Amino acid sequence: xxxxxEFRDPDLAEMLxxxxxxxxxxxxxxxxxxxxxxxxxxxxxxxxxxxxxxDIELVHGPGCPVxxxxxxxxxxxIAIAERADVxxxxxxxxxxxxGGNGSFVDATARGADIRMVYSPLDALRIARQNPDREVVFxxxxxxxxxxxxxxTVMRAKAAGIRNFSVFCNHVTIIPAxxxxxxxxxxxxxxxxxxxxxxxxxxxxPYEFIARDHGKPLVCAGFEPLDLLQSVFMIMTQFAEGxxxxxxxxxxxxxxxxxxxxxxxxxxxxxxxxxxxxRGLGSISHSALRMSDRYGDFDAELRFKVxxxxxxxxxxxxxxxxxxxxxxPWECKVFGTACTPEMPIGTCMVSSEGACAAYYxxxxxxxxxxxxxx
Amino acid sequence: xxxxxxAVFSEAPVSCELTDGCITCGDVAVVLxxxxxxxxxxRCRDDAGRTEDVATELVGxxxxxxxxxxxxxxxxxxxxx
Numbered sequence: 001x002x003x004x005x006e007f008r009d010p011d012l013a014e015m016l017x018x019x020x021x022x023x024x025x026x027x028x029x030x031x032x033x034x035x036x037x038x039x040x041x042x043x044x045x046x047x048x049x050x051x052x053x054x055d056i057e058l059v060h061g062p063g064c065p066v067x068x069x070x071x072x073x074x075x076x077x078i079a080i081a082e083r084a085d086v087x088x089x090x091x092x093x094x095x096x097x098x099g100g101n102g103s104f105v106d107a108t109a110r111g112a113d114i115r116m117v118y119s120p121l122d123a124l125r126i127a128r129q130n131p132d133r134e135v136v137f138x139x140x141x142x143x144x145x146x147x148x149x150x151x152t153v154m155r156a157k158a159a160g161i162r163n164f165s166v167f168c169n170h171v172t173i174i175p176a177x178x179x180x181x182x183x184x185x186x187x188x189x190x191x192x193x194x195x196x197x198x199x200x201x202x203x204x205p206y207e208f209i210a211r212d213h214g215k216p217l218v219c220a221g222f223e224p225l226d227l228l229q230s231v232f233m234i235m236t237q238f239a240e241g242x243x244x245x246x247x248x249x250x251x252x253x254x255x256x257x258x259x260x261x262x263x264x265x266x267x268x269x270x271x272x273x274x275x276x277x278r279g280l281g282s283i284s285h286s287a288l289r290m291s292d293r294y295g296d297f298d299a300e301l302r303f304k305v306x307x308x309x310x311x312x313x314x315x316x317x318x319x320x321x322x323x324x325x326x327x328p329w330e331c332k333v334f335g336t337a338c339t340p341e342m343p344i345g346t347c348m349v350s351s352e353g354a355c356a357a358y359y360x361x362x363x364x365x366x367x368x369x370x371x372x373x
Numbered sequence: 374x375x376x377x378x379x380a381v382f383s384e385a386p387v388s389c390e391l392t393d394g395c396i397t398c399g400d401v402a403v404v405l406x407x408x409x410x411x412x413x414x415x416r417c418r419d420d421a422g423r424t425e426d427v428a429t430e431l432v433g434x435x436x437x438x439x440x441x442x443x444x445x446x447x448x449x450x451x452x453x454x
Contacts, residue, residue, distance in 0.1 A: 038401050091445075119446030121428060141445075144402065147431055148447035196402045199442060199450045222401070252402075252442045252450045261431045261449060 007223030008046070016228040017051035023235035030056045031187060032234060033324055035177060036194035037064030038222050040354050044361035046224040052231065059186075059324035062176050062280060063194050065141040066093040066350035067322060069169060070276045072308035074099030077138050077167050080303045081112040087130060088114045088167075089123035090138035093350040098343065100310035120152035120166075127156070127164035136299045138167045144196040146170040146288060147261040150268035153290070153297050165299040168289050171275065173197050174205050175286035179277075181213055185325055190234045192227065193219035195249040200265075202257025203245050210243045221249040268294050278312065278346055279319030318345035321354050328358040335359060402444040404452050407435045415448075417441060 006012075024030070034040060040060045043049060049058055062068055074097055081088035081104070088104070095104045095116060104114045113133075117123050120137050127135035139149045149166060156164045173194060180186065193206055198219040206217045216237040220230035230248045237244060247253050268291055275287030290298035299305075312318065315333045320326040328334055328347065338344040340356050347353035405417035405427060415435050417427045428447045429435050441448040 121446045144444050144449065147449055148428075148445040151428055151430055151447055196442075196444065196449070199402070250453070252452055254450075258431060258450055260433070264431065 007221070007225045009225065012225055013051050013228055016225065016232055017053075020056070020228070020232050020235050021053045023232070023239045024053055024055050025238070028055065030189050030235070030238070031059050031324075032056065032190045032192060032231065033059040033061045033180070033188050034192040034220075034227070035061040035063045035173065036192075036197065037067065037350065037353060037357075038196070039192055039194070039220065039227060040064070041357045042222055042224060042227060044357040047361075048224050048227050051224075051228055056231065056235075058192075059188065060321070060328075060354040061180065061191075061324055062277065062322040063142065063173065063197075064322075064347070064350050064353045065145065065171070066097055067318065067346040067353045068171060068176075068277045068279065069094075069097060069140060069346060070278045071099045071310035071312065072276070073169055074103065075101050075308040075310060076305045077136075078102070078104065078107045078112065079306050079308075080136055080167065080299060081107055081114050082110075083134070083303070085132075085134050086113065086303075087126060087133050087135045088112065088138060089117045089120075089126060089135060090114065091118075091140065092116050094138060094140060096343065097346055097349050100308065120149050121155070124152050124156055124161065124164055127161055131163060133163060134302070135164050136167055136303075137164070138169070140169045142171060142173050142194070142197045143200040143265070144194075146265055146269065147200060147258075150264045153268050153294055154264065156297060157294065162296075165297050165302050166290060167299040168269070168287075170269065170288040171277070172271075172286055172288065173201070175283045176277065176280060177206075177209065179280050179283050179286075180323060181209070181215075183323055186323055188215065188324070189238075190215050191217040192230050192234075193217045193245075195219055195221050195226070195253060198247075198249065198253045198257070200258050200261045203247050203253065203255050204257075206245045210245050214243045216243050216246070218246045219249050219253050221251065267291065276309070277322075279322035313344055316345040318347045318355075321345075321347050328355040331355065402442045402449065405441055405443050405448075407437050407439040407441065409437060410435050415441075417443065 108114045123137040216234045218230040218233045269288035270291040271285045272287045274282045274284045276282050317331040343349045347355035407415045409416045414426045415429050432448045440452040442450045
């Protein structure tokens with residue numbers, strides 16, 4: 001048996017689904033938001049919703065790192081990449097994210113040197129190999145990814161590499177959850193917490209959600225049974241009248257997180273006073289910049305950045321999808337003008353985006369195809 | 374063992390694929406097993422036998438057999454159980 005097989009057992013899934021059903025209060029509708037895009041991907045890929053009673057609705061949250069990047073930040077990076085002395089590096093999903101002046105793929109076609117990397121450490125390697133070029137890493141991601149950027153910058157500083165810098169778009173999950181809790185157009189009952197973000201930040205930062213808002217949160221792993229067990233734990237809390245933070249993903253999530261990683265983050269980064277999130281607007285203290293100590297590695301200080309602000313296309317309803325107000329298929333351009341091949345909105349670009357996940361796997365859910373091992 | 378730039382991934386077990394999304398930016402992490410530890414990096418292997426050099430500063434000293442949760446070439450936690 002592979003390590004993951006026990007987390008994809010259809011019989012166990014059926015059994016868990018039945019137990020969850022017994023915990024539902026008759027006539028009550030439960031809305032549970034999975035914050036992380038990785039969870040959204042699992043839900044559609046394995047048809048997790050099919051194992052739940054109709055009274056439990058899974059609502060997709062803003063936790064797809066690519067999906068929340070505003071178009072202006074794409075244009076700013078392209079302005080840097082169009083310099084002849086610059087090599088811009090980024091993760092794969094960023095390549096097709098549309099900005100106001102096209103995507104990184106379009107900029108590459110116009111002559112910019114933009115390269116896809118798997119790790120920021122790969123970007124640092126490119127800097128070592130090209131000492132006469134400026135290598136910029138376009139950093140995106142939540143607290144899962146920010147430590148890898150921080151570690152790379154620390155290595156660059158220690159090695160005295162001067163032609164490497166970071167265009168920092170790292171965001172933090174707690175302010176986004178607060179913005180959702182304050183949103184007047186969304187009523188949620190509970191949260192499935194982001195497992196890998198929680199590996200870094202731990203469970204403690206979520207305690208205000210249970211304490212102040214009375215909503216359970218369970219940090220969850222990314223296999224189908226992880227998610228079903230998390231829903232079971234949430235429903236058990238409802239049945240017992242509790243509202244707490246619990247940890248289903250004990251395999252890797254510690255209550256206080258990874259203290260070494262948190263220390264590295266605090267050293268290399270500083271909080272921005274505000275940052276624009278696609279669909280959620282400007283959220284205070286929700287994103288990271290390079291700290292003064294590492295200011296020499298800040299691409300926004302090294303290069304002239306236009307600071308573009310670009311409105312989303314009118315047809316795009318990514319904002320409502322990111323807040324869980326609209327289901328992907330309720331967007332008026334879903335699957336017609338907006339597809340994974342020709343995305344209008346970011347939610348259709350990344351495979352963790354709710355729209356792309358539903359486009360790729362959702363039709364199977366409608367046919368009630370069950371878990372595949 | 375990779376004897377060159379410690380940041381080089383000789384055979385990454387995962388990659389950015391435009392056709393199937395990018396697991397790095399999707400906050401997806403993979404469980405790898407340490408094969409050999411050397412300085413700040415460790416040669417690790419996935420269940421399919423593919424190997425990768427992983428930065429280990431964030432999880433402390435590692436030894437062969439340890440299982441690590443790896444994201445974007447960096448170990449972010451040890452795996453228990």
